[in-house]
Amino acid sequence: MLNIGILGFGTVGKATFEILQERIDVIEASVGDEIIVKKIFVRNKNKHNYDNIDANLFTDVISEVVEDDSVDIIIEATGDVGVVYEGIKVAIANGKHIITANKEMVSRHFEELNQLANKHDIQLKYEAAVGGAIPILCQIPKIRELNEIVEINGVLNGTCNFILSAMEKGMDYNKALLDAQQAGFAEADPTADVEAYDTVRKLRILATLAFGVKVAEDEITREGIINVSKKEIDTSKKNGMRIKLVAHAKKTKDGIEAFVKPTEVEINSVLGGLEDGENAVSVVCDNAGELVFKGKGAGGRPTAFSILSDFLAIACK
Numbered sequence: 301m302l303n304i305g306i307l308g309f310g311t312v313g314k315a316t317f318e319i320l321q322e323r324i325d326v327i328e329a330s331v332g333d334e335i336i337v338k339k340i341f342v343r344n345k346n347k348h349n350y351d352n353i354d355a356n357l358f359t360d361v362i363s364e365v366v367e368d369d370s371v372d373i374i375i376e377a378t379g380d381v382g383v384v385y386e387g388i389k390v391a392i393a394n395g396k397h398i399i400t401a402n403k404e405m406v407s408r409h410f411e412e413l414n415q416l417a418n419k420h421d422i423q424l425k426y427e428a429a430v431g432g433a434i435p436i437l438c439q440i441p442k443i444r445e446l447n448e449i450v451e452i453n454g455v456l457n458g459t460c461n462f463i464l465s466a467m468e469k470g471m472d473y474n475k476a477l478l479d480a481q482q483a484g485f486a487e488a489d490p491t492a493d494v495e496a497y498d499t500v501r502k503l504r505i506l507a508t509l510a511f512g513v514k515v516a517e518d519e520i521t522r523e524g525i526i527n528v529s530k531k532e533i534d535t536s537k538k539n540g541m542r543i544k545l546v547a548h549a550k551k552t553k554d555g556i557e558a559f560v561k562p563t564e565v566e567i568n569s570v571l572g573g574l575e576d577g578e579n580a581v582s583v584v585c586d587n588a589g590e591l592v593f594k595g596k597g598a599g600g601r602p603t604a605f606s607i608l609s610d611f612l613a614i615a616c617k
């Protein structure tokens with residue numbers, strides 16, 4: 301029997317639980333074991349009343365999950381970087397494998413958490429933290445076995461791509477942001493997205509893995525989309541270009557050059573073809589050339605797909 305503890309039951313945590321339930325037969329057959337969700341940690345357990353889920357599964361005490369000896373794997377989807385970060389360290393010390401979608405926590409504590417995971421011989425996986433549904437992080441070690449990665453270019457934030465796409469259709473920034481919030485792309489506080497902190501965190505994780513050296517958040521030049529004007533977008537369009545919030549990292553003779561900023565890209569290019577919430581990552585390698593990964597950059601089920609891919613990678617071993 302394989303026991304799971306879930307931290308967070310919002311958009312991503314709930315979608316993960318639902319897919320797990322819907323596909324339990326296939327997943328159990330792949331894993332070769334029975335899979336049980338033992339406990340779900342949330343902020344307010346009284347809020348979580350569902351016809352088909354036992355209310356006793358919910359707790360607002362994190363130690364009931366991370367210190368439960370019977371829990372084998374933790375799925376973390378809270379976004380919290382305080383009590384949950386502390387709880388994750390306890391879980392690792394208790395020998396539990398960790399799967400997280402929390403890019404802020406992973407970016408902030410990347411080296412520490414990975415070292416802790418190695419020390420306790422557990423697996424720490426965070427595919428869902430970068431690029432939503434796109435299976436990119438799992439490919440990086442395979443690519444690096446046979447290549448040097450020399451450059452990465454990506455669009456890694458669905459909210460910004462949605463807003464920039466809407467502005468191309470004539471909408472002003474504020475209305476586009478409101479639409480992004482109503483469509484479930486943007487948070488109530490969109491600062492992390494539109495000021496590009498979110499993309500910087502994702503690039504920090506991706507570039508560190510791709511180049512095998514620490515690329516810290518403060519080494520990445522950051523500019524968000526709040527000052528992109530309708531006029532700039534229209535001018536780009538007339539020239540066969542589109543403005544995208546591009547994440548770029550490149551190996552140079554002086555080290556890693558990295559930025560996140562609104563950048564003109566050709567309409568017919570990989571990044572130029574992205575619409576609404578789509579994300580893409582282009583990885584330029586010395587042997588394979590350019591490899592392109594594209595998909596839904598956010599949303600409950602796309603992100604849950606990445607979480608459960610990590611789950612299968614751990615559980616099927």
Ligand SMILES: NC(=O)c1ccc[n+]([C@@H]2O[C@H](COP(=O)([O-])OP(=O)(O)OC[C@H]3O[C@@H](n4cnc5c(N)ncnc54)[C@H](OP(=O)(O)O)[C@@H]3O)[C@@H](O)[C@H]2O)c1
Nearest residue numbers: 308309310311312342343344377378379380401402598599
């Ligand atoms: N949404 C996406 O499309 C997406 C895509 C990629 C990655 N992610 C990442 O996935 C994570 C979760 O995102 P989400 O959109 O699912 O968030 P969400 O809908 O706001 O859900 C957050 C869940 O975590 C719980 N939670 C938050 N802080 C907590 C705390 N301090 N203590 C206990 N429980 C806490 C909340 O409890 P209550 O229900 O009781 O409030 C809620 O169940 C974040 O790290 C986010 O960056 C999200």
